[in-house]
Amino acid sequence: MNTTILRSMMMTSLRDKTLFPVGLFVGLGLYIDTPGYAPRLMVGVMALGALFWAMAGQSFQVLQQRNKGVYKLLRVAPLPSLSFIWWMIVSRTILGVGMSGLIVLTGVLLFDIRVTAAGLAWSVLLLIAGSLCFTALGFFVANLARNEAQVNMIANLLYVPMVFGSEAFYSLEKAPAWLAAAGKAFPFQYLVDGLNRTLVLGESLPLFPLLMLVLFTVIGLLLAAVTFRWDEHQALLGARG
Amino acid sequence: MQTLVEARNLRKTYRGRVVVDGVDLLLERGETVAIIGPNGAGKSTTLDIILGLKKADGGTVRFWRPDPLGRIGVQLQQTPFFPGLGALENLKLFASFYRVKLTEARARELLELCGLADATGTEASRLSGGQQKRLAIAASLVHDPELVFLDEPTAALDPKARKEVHALIGKLAKSGTTVVFTSHDMEEVHRLAARVVMIRQGRIAAEGAPEELCARFGVADLADLYVKLVEEADEGDEGDEGVRT
Numbered sequence: 001m002n003t004t005i006l007r008s009m010m011m012t013s014l015r016d017k018t019l020f021p022v023g024l025f026v027g028l029g030l031y032i033d034t035p036g037y038a039p040r041l042m043v044g045v046m047a048l049g050a051l052f053w054a055m056a057g058q059s060f061q062v063l064q065q066r067n068k069g070v071y072k073l074l075r076v077a078p079l080p081s082l083s084f085i086w087w088m089i090v091s092r093t094i095l096g097v098g099m100s101g102l103i104v105l106t107g108v109l110l111f112d113i114r115v116t117a118a119g120l121a122w123s124v125l126l127l128i129a130g131s132l133c134f135t136a137l138g139f140f141v142a143n144l145a146r147n148e149a150q151v152n153m154i155a156n157l158l159y160v161p162m163v164f165g166s167e168a169f170y171s172l173e174k175a176p177a178w179l180a181a182a183g184k185a186f187p188f189q190y191l192v193d194g195l196n197r198t199l200v201l202g203e204s205l206p207l208f209p210l211l212m213l214v215l216f217t218v219i220g221l222l223l224a225a226v227t228f229r230w231d232e233h234q235a236l237l238g239a240r241g
Numbered sequence: 242m243q244t245l246v247e248a249r250n251l252r253k254t255y256r257g258r259v260v261v262d263g264v265d266l267l268l269e270r271g272e273t274v275a276i277i278g279p280n281g282a283g284k285s286t287t288l289d290i291i292l293g294l295k296k297a298d299g300g301t302v303r304f305w306r307p308d309p310l311g312r313i314g315v316q317l318q319q320t321p322f323f324p325g326l327g328a329l330e331n332l333k334l335f336a337s338f339y340r341v342k343l344t345e346a347r348a349r350e351l352l353e354l355c356g357l358a359d360a361t362g363t364e365a366s367r368l369s370g371g372q373q374k375r376l377a378i379a380a381s382l383v384h385d386p387e388l389v390f391l392d393e394p395t396a397a398l399d400p401k402a403r404k405e406v407h408a409l410i411g412k413l414a415k416s417g418t419t420v421v422f423t424s425h426d427m428e429e430v431h432r433l434a435a436r437v438v439m440i441r442q443g444r445i446a447a448e449g450a451p452e453e454l455c456a457r458f459g460v461a462d463l464a465d466l467y468v469k470l471v472e473e474a475d476e477g478d479e480g481d482e483g484v485r486t
Contacts, residue, residue, distance in 0.1 A: 004326065004334045005334070010325070011326070072317060078310050
């Protein structure tokens with residue numbers, strides 16, 4: 001089952017979701033030719049790619065599967081639904097980390113960015129935590145939404161403070177204090193911070209960002225579990241209509 | 242004859258409205274049963290309760306074995322395929338839901354049975370409506386179930402596709418599989434079902450073989466019976482005030 005789910009994800013959305021971050025990185029990297037900006041841009045694009053792939057990708061997939069009755073079918077089959085959901089999350093995380101690897105490779109080959117083996121290893125750990133966190137939020141978004149338009153709307157409500165309140169593409173040193181504070185209330189900034197420390201500054205395990213990502217993952221999983229709906233007609237919070 | 246499902250006195254209320262009101266339903270091995278009734282009559286809720294998808298407020302459901310899930314196949318009105326995968330790969334994924342390793346040969350056999358031999362590698366979403374329905378039925382058969390529930394298997398299909406699905410249900414019945422299906426097409430019901438269960442306002446309004454029912458109610462065919470029973474219910478509604486609670 002696991003390889004088939006992985007292949008289904010690859011066939012349907014990987015091309016678009018890979019081309020976008022790599023294209024963004026190459027385009028902005030060539031356009032903004034400021035010394036030292038490329039590594040920071042690489043980290044920003046990696047984090048943004050992970051956010052979109054895990055959160056948006058997962059929420060659309062969950063909505064589609066729920067509305068098509070996949071979860072309903074799982075409930076009348078012996079396979080525990082959690083086992084299927086777990087493999088979806090694992091597949092998405094594996095592909096997400098692989099996509100980030102492609103961005104790093106682009107950075108190394110095109111912008112001469114130097115990355116240490118330790119930095120790569122820590123960044124994989126951060127990306128796994130980030131992907132799990134955004135995937136959990138993706139489930140939460142899908143649970144709140146009834147259709148694709150609502151998924152877009154709810155996801156955008158989360159993206160805006162996350163991305164603009166982070167240091168993914170610019171420094172927040174001169175930004176209003178409330179903007180930086182808003183960013184810290186979401187997990188995205190911690191992924192950006194952690195990746196910056198490991199891949200740009202060469203620090204070892206960034207414990208604080210990692211712990212914050214784990215904390216947000218737990219919150220996201222709780223929100224996802226409490227609001228999960230087996231079928232499109234089921235009301236939120238488990239009340240079945 | 243062995244009883245596969247014995248549902249007794251099923252009851253379900255939504256927000257003060259009674260949707261299933263003391264339904265008794267027996268399903269015997271090898272029979273083909275049609276569950277009919279107007280929209281909102283309680284057909285789907287009854288089946289959902291039997292399948293464990295909805296919790297009944299009252300009543301009992303007994304199966305012929307303690308672990309029936311692995312022996313029951315379900316085809317939903319929606320066609321839940323995984324994008325990017327071909328028909329054969331979709332079947333293999335559905336088989337994993339039942340913890341069955343579907344061999345290539347068995348998958349091809351199923352596709353052939355469902356008239357999809359030429360569509361093995363075709364991405365499921367590119368199949369026609371009729372082919373998708375037949376693939377959904379094939380997906381419900383990946384674990385060789387003894388009992389299959391088909392929810393409106395021919396809804397929104399053109400006559401040709403409808404005929405293909407009829408042939409498939411006929412083959413299933415002939416193979417000894419117990420088939421339970423819902424439909425609004427009375428001609429189809431007459432042709433395929435050995436027993437018809439009409440649900441109206443959450444209760445069983447009529448039950449029996451098609452010819453027997455027509456004779457009992459003095460109507461020419463099942464369509465007339467359906468109209469007669471629905472009109473009776475509507476007249477009853479006009480006499481009552483509000484919904485039953």
